[in-house]
Amino acid sequence: MAKSFFKIILFFLLVLSINPSLAQTEKEIAPPYNIKTVSFVQNDQNMVPIFELGSSFQFQFDDLFGNEANYYYEIVHCDYNWIPTNIPKNEYLQGFDNQRIQNYTNSFNTLQIYSHYKLSLPNQFTQQLRLSGNYILKILNEDKEVVLSRKFMLYENIATIPxxxxxxxxxxxxxxxxxxxxxxxxxxxxxxxxxxxxxxxxxxxxxxxxxxxxxxxxxxxxxxxxxxxxxxxxxxxGNEFLYFENKDIRVASNFIARVDFSTDIYNCLLHTSNARANSPYTLFEDINGNFVVKNTNASNNEVEADYAWVYFSLSAPTFRLNKNIYISGMFNNYSLSPEYMMDYNEKKGIYEKAVLIKQGFTNFQYVVADSKGIIDNANAIDGNFYQxxxxxxxxxxxxxxxxxxxxxxxxxxxxxxxxxx
Structure with missing residues (x-):
């Protein structure tokens, strides 16, 4: 009986190695509520995670529990369809992963406490990523459970794409x-x-x-x-991204109507946005969905920038689709999770949502999607304009x-x- 079971397992593993399509596709795992401001950083700027092979970059995030928890990282090489390859780890990675992230700092002079984690790649343990292609970076807790994962890509410069x-x-x-x-x-x-x-x-x-x-x-x-x-x-x-700026978190500016100090942390209430689909195109200078963490009254934005509840509101009286509206941007990895889904306030006749966001300059957009997360770009809240x-x-x-x-x-x-x- 034991031999038969062993043969079945061996056969399954053999088929899996011959037909990689049966392997599990890696998908990004959204972080839990306490993990915020997850980003890839290069030259002190938040980046779309596409880097040249051999270059260095960082992966950063905040833990709002602020208890200096231990986090570990794992790097998985994948094919075009995000299925892990059969290439041994020592062929695509020089050194080791599954190491504890040692660079972390507690917030300073902020109402919202947090621990800021910074993983540099390469580092003393992971000296080099040797192959180009798709990668998944997994962050694990002390129990080696995956807390979040993010995609990134490494490319070679041996082809040009006009x-x-x-x-x-x-x-x-x-x-x-x-x-x-x-x-x-x-x-x-x-x-x-x-x-x-x-x-x-x-x-x-x-x-x-x-x-x-x-x-x-x-x-x-x-x-x-x-x-x-x-x-x-x-x-x-689409349309230009909207934005708000709270670099000085105590001051109402740009699209912030007022700031409320009555709770434990700041509340920034934005002016109500009007759906722009049926309005003429208007140029808004944006940074294409990106965000900048900034506290004008601090010297180290990574640990001195505070968090605030940002209250979004949207007036879209012609929106009648049986779908949801989400607040999206690079600040939340364009997530369509319930945390960013707007609620309809029947009394006011507007859509509302409060989101905890690190202060600075933040681009965002309103996205229409169904319950399965399929985006309806054709019926975008703010329309589509070739300009x-x-x-x-x-x-x-x-x-x-x-x-x-x-x-x-x-x-x-x-x-x-x-x-x-």
Whole structure:
């Protein structure tokens, strides 16, 4: 009986190794309530987690319990579809992971206590990440339970991606969508069977929830791969991000109507936003969904910036869909969790939500999605306008016929400020 059971397990493991599609896809795990302001940082700026292979960066977060808890990290190499590869860890990582995060500091002179954690990669334990491709960074507690996880990508600079942002090709959406025309060129790689071995990932404003993938080259010219699709590479243009600024947390400014001091921590009440879908396009200078942690009265923003309850309110009288409205941005990893879902106040006739956010400058947007988290960009609260300024990124994945993993061989970027017809 024991031998039969052993054979069944062995057979299952063999099938799993032959057919990786049966393996479990890694998905980002949203942090619990006490973990806030999770971000990848490079050169003191919050970044979309796409870094050149060999560069250094940091992963930071706050624990509002402020009890200097022990956290550990694990790094998992994945393929294009976020399925862990079979490559041994010592081949993609020089050194060790599963180490305790040793760099943490308690907040100073803040009403909301917290412990700030900073993981540098590479570090004394993890000296190098050797391979390009997709990675999952997992943060574990003392019981080695995963508290949160985040995706990040490492790319090589051996292919160029000329990219142009154009208005939609079809007349019905020409006012509302952006179309990405691009090519893939390389002087060092002769692409083998590009329809099978090349894949791309198209990203708007660092939001992986709305990415476009599994697009194959339309045709080739020599060794150049050409993508000139009409609909397959189109994004809804959206509208400029809204923002609020509470760098001086005691002062009402910009979109903050008033500040309330009556509770344990500050309350920032924003002016009520009006749905902009049926209004003319208006340029708002934004940072494409990003955020900046800043306390004008402090020298170390990482531990001296305070938290405040930010009260959002939205007037959308024509919104009649049986769907939910969420507050979204890089500050919460474009999350569609219940923590950021707005409630309808029948008495006031507006949507409301209070969110705990670290002070500074924060971009946000209102997102419509159903109960399964499927975003309805066509019926966006703030509409879609081709004039909207968006940042687009293309990652090119390549797996040779005999390759063992999906390399990211190049990164292309473009801004829709330079849109053409």
């Amino acid at each position: 990219l142009q942002i154009k208005r939609a090709r079809n007349v019905s959406n020409i006012e509302y969508m952006h179309n990405l025309d691009f090519a893939i060129k390389s002087n060092t790689i002769t692409f083998q069977n590009p329809l099978k071995n090349i894949n791309v990932r198209l990203i708007q404003n660092g939001n992986f929830n709305s990415e476009i993938k599994n697009i194959k080259p339309q045709y080739t010219i020599g060794n150049d791969l050409i993508y000139k699709y009409d609909t397959e590479t189109q994004f809804w243009a 909207t300024e968006n940042e687009y990124t293309i990652l090119v994945y390549y797996k040779e016929n005999t390759g063992r993993y999906d390399r990211i061989i190049g990164k292309g970027t473009a801004n829709s400020l330079n849109i053409i017809n």
